[in-house]
Amino acid sequence: MNLRRVTLIALPYLWLLGFFLVPFLIVLKIALSDTAVAIPPYTPTLDLSGGWAAIRDFFGQLDFENFTWLTEDELYWKSYLSSVRIAAISTFITLLVGYPIAYAMAQSPDEWRPTLMMLVILPFWTSFLIRVYAWIGILSNEGFLNQFLLWTGLIDTPLTIMNTTTAVYVGIVYTYLPFMILPIYAALEKLDGSLIEAAEDLGCSRLSAFWLVTLPLSRPGVIAGCFLVFIPALGEFVIPSLLGGSQTLMIGKVLWEEFFSNRDWPVASAVAVVLLLLLIIPIVLFQKNQQRQQEAEQ
Amino acid sequence: MKFSWISLAALIAATGAASAEEVRVYNWSDYIDESLLSKFEEETGVDLIYDVFDSNEVLETKMLAGGSGYDIVVPTGTFLERQISAGVFQPLDYDKLPNAGNLWDVIRDRTAKYDPENQYSVNYMWGTTGLGVNVGKVKEVLGEDAPIDSLDLVFKPENMEKLASCGVMFLDAPTEMIPAALKYIGEDPDSKDPDVIAKTEEVLMGVRPYVSKFHSSEYINALANGDICVAFGWSGDILQARDRAAEADNGVEIAYNPPKEGALMWFDQMAIPADAPNPEAAYKFLNFIMDAQNMATASNYVYYANGNKASQDLLNEDVIGDPAIYPSEATMENLYSVTAYDPKVQRVVTRLWTKIKSGT
Numbered sequence: 134m135n136l137r138r139v140t141l142i143a144l145p146y147l148w149l150l151g152f153f154l155v156p157f158l159i160v161l162k163i164a165l166s167d168t169a170v171a172i173p174p175y176t177p178t179l180d181l182s183g184g185w186a187a188i189r190d191f192f193g194q195l196d197f198e199n200f201t202w203l204t205e206d207e208l209y210w211k212s213y214l215s216s217v218r219i220a221a222i223s224t225f226i227t228l229l230v231g232y233p234i235a236y237a238m239a240q241s242p243d244e245w246r247p248t249l250m251m252l253v254i255l256p257f258w259t260s261f262l263i264r265v266y267a268w269i270g271i272l273s274n275e276g277f278l279n280q281f282l283l284w285t286g287l288i289d290t291p292l293t294i295m296n297t298t299t300a301v302y303v304g305i306v307y308t309y310l311p312f313m314i315l316p317i318y319a320a321l322e323k324l325d326g327s328l329i330e331a332a333e334d335l336g337c338s339r340l341s342a343f344w345l346v347t348l349p350l351s352r353p354g355v356i357a358g359c360f361l362v363f364i365p366a367l368g369e370f371v372i373p374s375l376l377g378g379s380q381t382l383m384i385g386k387v388l389w390e391e392f393f394s395n396r397d398w399p400v401a402s403a404v405a406v407v408l409l410l411l412l413i414i415p416i417v418l419f420q421k422n423q424q425r426q427q428e429a430e431q
Numbered sequence: 432m433k434f435s436w437i438s439l440a441a442l443i444a445a446t447g448a449a450s451a452e453e454v455r456v457y458n459w460s461d462y463i464d465e466s467l468l469s470k471f472e473e474e475t476g477v478d479l480i481y482d483v484f485d486s487n488e489v490l491e492t493k494m495l496a497g498g499s500g501y502d503i504v505v506p507t508g509t510f511l512e513r514q515i516s517a518g519v520f521q522p523l524d525y526d527k528l529p530n531a532g533n534l535w536d537v538i539r540d541r542t543a544k545y546d547p548e549n550q551y552s553v554n555y556m557w558g559t560t561g562l563g564v565n566v567g568k569v570k571e572v573l574g575e576d577a578p579i580d581s582l583d584l585v586f587k588p589e590n591m592e593k594l595a596s597c598g599v600m601f602l603d604a605p606t607e608m609i610p611a612a613l614k615y616i617g618e619d620p621d622s623k624d625p626d627v628i629a630k631t632e633e634v635l636m637g638v639r640p641y642v643s644k645f646h647s648s649e650y651i652n653a654l655a656n657g658d659i660c661v662a663f664g665w666s667g668d669i670l671q672a673r674d675r676a677a678e679a680d681n682g683v684e685i686a687y688n689p690p691k692e693g694a695l696m697w698f699d700q701m702a703i704p705a706d707a708p709n710p711e712a713a714y715k716f717l718n719f720i721m722d723a724q725n726m727a728t729a730s731n732y733v734y735y736a737n738g739n740k741a742s743q744d745l746l747n748e749d750v751i752g753d754p755a756i757y758p759s760e761a762t763m764e765n766l767y768s769v770t771a772y773d774p775k776v777q778r779v780v781t782r783l784w785t786k787i788k789s790g791t
Contacts, residue, residue: 168774170517172497208782211791274598274658296644379645379788387785393488394605394781396495396774 157409164402165195175398199403208387209404213411215382219298219373220366223305227362228355230306231313235354236347238314239321250318253311265304265375272300272376296378304372305362312361320354321347356423364412384408453478454712457493457501459699460485460648461671462556464732471719477712485648486604494519498706502713505555508545508698509606513771520551520702527714528553530721533741542698542738544768552700553717554738556667556730559696559758559766560607561689563650563669567682568597568660580688582615585663588637595641598659603645605784607695608635608663610769614693621769625779635787645788651675657683665697666755667735674734687755689762696766698738 169176177194180187203209238249256264271277272294279291294300324347332342370385377383384404391401460483472479482501484490487510493499494506494514506514514520525531531553538554546552564579572593578584585591591599602608610620612631622628643659650662654672656679662669666687673685701720703713719725727745730737736756743751750756758766772780785791 170513170774172495172517172519174495174517206782208785208791275656293643379639379642380790382789382791390781390785393486393492394784395778396488396491397778 157406160402160405162195163398164199164400164406165197166399167194167198168397168399173398174396199399200407202400203403203407209384209407212382212384212387213408216367216369216384217411219301219305219381219383220363220369223302223309223366224359224363226302227306227309227313228359231310231358232317232355234310235314235317235321238318239324246322253314253318257311261308262371265308265372268300268304268307268376269295272303295376298377298381300376300378301373301381301383304376305366305369308372309362309366313358316357316361317351317354320351324350360416364416367412368408452476452712453480454503454709454716455480455482455501456503456716457482457484457490457499458503458505458555459483461651461668462505462699462733462735464728467720467725467728470725471716475712475715475719477715479716487606494704499704500708501704502707502709503701503716504704505699505701508542508700509769509771511552511700511702512545514702515546515551519704521705521707521710522550523553523703523717524714528718528721530718530723533721533723533726533739535738535740535743538698538738541696541768542700544770545698546700552702553721555699555701555720556733556735556737557696557698558666558735558756559689559694560602560611560663560665561669561687561694563654563662563664563672564686564688565597565654565657565660566684566686568657569594572597572660579686580691582611582690582692585661586612586615586634586638588641591638591641594661595643597661598643598653599641599661599663600650600653600659601642601645601663602650602665603647603788605780606769606772607697609780609783610695610767611663611690614690614695614767620693620695620767623772623776625776628776628779628783632783632787635783639787639790654685655679655683657681667733670734670753670755689755689758689766691765693765693767696768698768 163175166175166177168174177191179191183190234253238246238253241249269276273279274291274293274295276295278294279288282288283291294303328346328350329342332346333339337345368385369383370389373381373383373386374389388401388404388408391397391404395401454477456479458481462483463481468479468481471477487507490504490506491510491514493501494504495517511520534553538557539549542552542554543549562579562584564584566579569577569579569584573590578590583590584594585599585601609628609631612634613620613622613627616630616634618627618630647664648668650659650664651668651672652675653659654662654669655675657676662672666689669685669687673687676683676685701717703710703717707713720729721739723739723741724745726737726739726742730742731747731750734750734753734756736750754762
């Protein structure tokens with residue numbers, strides 16, 4: 134019985150160790166190395182056959198130079214900030230679009246729900262890349278959207294949407310919308326309808342019942358949805374590189390440049406480590422805060 | 432349970448056996464007549480896996496990571512030079528390449544700059560970097576005497592300001608765009624001096640606001656569809672756009688002009704990685720592609736010149752006869768080439784390029 138318990142607990146930890154901690158340590162190690170013209174393009178590499186002396190020598194060669202470098206060039210913090218802004222705005226828009234959809238799904242008759250759910254999930258059956266490419270066809274100067282608007286006579290010169298930050302917002306909101314809808318729907322579906330009735334019996338208007346009862350009770354879903362959208366959007370590379378223009382500054386693109394154009398794996402790894410810390414610290418603080426609140430409520 | 436382990440073992444054995452008859456080629460996008468791929472498989476019985484990339488940087492990163500699994504890769508000369516020094520490639524055994532006699536010594540002399548004695552690579556295609564112009568639209572915007580064969584077209588802000596309305600794309604390749612800007616301001620395009628390189632910032636920043644995108648392959652379609660009216664890109668790609676537009680019969684007329692101030696000449700070289708899983712099959716592929724007829728088929732399709740002298744008799748007239756593809760002796764003199772940057776200068780170049788692209 135005890136063994137089973139230990140195994141059960143150990144499994145997720147082993148998972149985290151193998152798929153999070155070990156890769157992280159490898160990246161961290163590269164971040165502390167120097168570039169070299171070789172395979173792999175950094176030095177030192179660990180050679181265990183050299184015994185203790187080699188290992189000591191290996192650690193002696195690691196330093197924090199690359200992290201200092203990140204603070205010396207404004208490009209990096211500007212890209213981090215710009216990524217945070219783009220991710221935050223897209224998360225907000227996704228919430229504005231996603232919440233009503235989730236709410237409508239939860240309000241719809243029981244027999245419709247599986248179909249509606251299916252419709253939300255359906256786009257995942259097509260490759261993400263193809264769906265983003267499809268937006269190029271829609272948003273480009275000669276694309277469907279502009280042709281339609283020209284045809285209706287609403288505009289007389291094509292709108293430039295492709296290759297701008299607007300196109301990046303469209304791409305992110307479209308791609309991550311299901312990640313917002315599903316957790317909110319899950320929270321709203323569980324909601325006890327009698328609570329709303331009680332609120333209305335006690336004199337609430339429909340709007341204030343929604344505001345005072347439904348919204349607070351769906352909060353865990355909203356928070357989960359926001360995290361699911363914000364975190365991947367922050368490090369997004371594919372969407373800004375396909376839909377965005379050259380002026381769209383995002384840390385994912387900077388990372389790509391370091392890795393591919395400069396062949397500077399150590400600096401690229403340092404950028405990745407900082408990105409991870411920037412994500413993890415606020416999330417941990419937020420979680421702590423949530424926990425404290427919950428405990429206080431109980 | 433037992434059964435599945437056995438089948439798993441069988442599967443591994445099967446894939447192991449299959450790889451003996453397999454060659455993996457990593458080449459540039461839109462860079463071959465695809466009928467050659469099936470022809471190779473029929474002639475040699477070797478399975479061909481053909482992947483594509485659109486930037487030297489992507490290729491180089493895969494090479495430097497090691498274990499790419501490719502048997503043939505096609506870096507450009509400057510990149511090849513650096514990769515050779517990193518120990519990425521194996522020296523070629525010319526005894527295994529009976530078609531080596533077809534190669535063109537003029538090109539081999541030029542590629543020896545990157546790969547001394549052509550020890551590691553053979554030329555696949557070569558070309559120039561220049562101006563792709565939608566003639567009708569550009570003349571509509573800039574007037575009849577638009578400088579469509581001069582760097583003035585893309586580096587003079589007055590011209591670019593007007594062209595922005597119909598769309599301009601630049602290659603996302605600092606190692607090609609910065610030499611062009613250096614040429615424009617009368618400096619040595621192959622300069623490795625950070626202070627000289629920094630002088631291009633003013634030129635490029637001046638026209639940056641009018642560039643709709645920096646990208647190294649999208650301009651082919653964009654030019655052909657009429658989405659953009661000017662592209663600073665690779666000769667053959669622009670000529671492919673010209674043909675696609677002609678096929679679509681959409682009224683778009685594209686022309687390629689190497690800038691009269693001088694154009695960058697580059698060489699894409701086929702080489703075998705040191706850790707290629709199947710070098711024997713790689714030689715078969717190299718020798719196949721070095722065949723005069725096959726090379727002519729490829730050039731006739733992609734509109735790039737090749738390093739194969741024997742193929743020249745078999746080229747279509749619109750390839751061998753087009754001075755944009757096979758320049759005259761006089762034009763050849765006006766072409767320049769560049770060499771690899773060391774890591775410090777590379778960082779200066781990349782940083783400058785990021786600044787130009789993003790404004791930061």
